[in-house]
Amino acid sequence: MVTVEKRPAPRVARPPRRTSVQLKYVMAVTGAVMFLYLVAHMLGNLKIFLGADALDTYAAWLREIGEPALPSETTLWLIRVVLGVSLVAHIVSATILARRARRARPVRYAHRKPVQGSYAARTMRWGGVIIALFVVYHLLDLTTGTLNPHGVHGEVYANVVADFAPQRWYVTLAYTLAVVAVGFHVRHGLWSALQTFGRSSAASQNTLKGVALGIAVVLVAGFLSVPFAVLTGLVA
Template identity: 45%
Template sequence: MATATATTRRPPALLVFWRSTIGKKSVMAVTGLLFVAFLLAHMAGNLKIFFGPAEFDHYSSWLRMIGSPVLHSSWYLWGQRTVLVLALVLHVTAAVQLSKRDRRARPVRYAHGRRPRASFATHTMRWGGATLAAYLVWHILDLTAGVANQDFQEGHPYHNVVADFGVWWVNLIYIVALLMLGLHINHGFWSAAQTLGIRGATRDRAIKTTGTVLAVVITGGFLIVPIAVMAGWVS
């Protein structure tokens, strides 16, 4: 009697990688480093505000012309936004799924309700990520779409930034989000290096130092703009 053997089709290797814990951690590491690179470039651009309205507005206009004449106006900018949104979706999805997987693996809470040797930054990673996601939506509505900025003027980014940070509660939202960002980078950079296999006692110290420096530079670089507006250095 002949027996029929069912052939099981193996899922694509990329899907297998994504479903694995190390795959999700690797996606988080790579997308996280991409965000750090973007934030450094974005911060450097923001600091052009100290050179005056003409310089800052020209920089904003230049961003829309990157790739010209090969690319039409804003094509590069929208391409960059698409990549960042895709990276954000992957980063958040991987984080949520890993968190659920971790809770399923350990249904009993840790003693005293916390993991041993976990730093303050580690404890704030989850809530910090949620805070940053909410702030990102606000930031787009505020300075990109102009919906949340009552004095928004299309094509005048210098004016929009000054008008925005002239409101105390907007600064408060911005400062809280940036402090969360600093904590996120400080711990996330070290975690990404561990995931990508960059380990060792000497390297570990160097990576932690680098992560701290990046967190301080990025947080401080973004914070100096609202501080300058509030202090009247930029008006």
């Protein structure tokens, strides 16, 4: 009797998944794009201290970049598209990495010991939700003017003053919470990005964390200076 040896069926090749390292690179690159935008946006906001003409002229210049070679607002829309793609890629990468981390440790510890991770690292999730909701509100408020009490296209100075008026203190409070959440994100993101690109060593960890914290504080202070200047009457 002849015995026929059974061979295992060939495995069907599956498309390679994005590795965690690749996803971290995506988060680092997209985070860098959004960080550079935040810096430029903050510097533009500070023009409010130079008066209405300076801020409104700057806002008009943003819409006119590239004219007459390009139609009005073309460059502005290109920036918005790049930011939108970066935001989506950042969120998707973060979600995938978070799910993989949960699958790697499916059983929760009954008594979890505190880890040495920073407060920002442990609050990135809810901070991201706050930022996402704020971005939607901010666009409807100061971009489209839909939720702005003044809401006149091109009158940026007047729109900002109306938005953060003393009687609308709750708007300033919500803005402050969102900007602080951005600060935590920036602080942790800068430090993580430096690690991802291999720019850190054990000896330089404290220095890198200090630099990241300092940059985040400057960014938060720059953004919050505008609503608090309006709230206190320094800008009116």
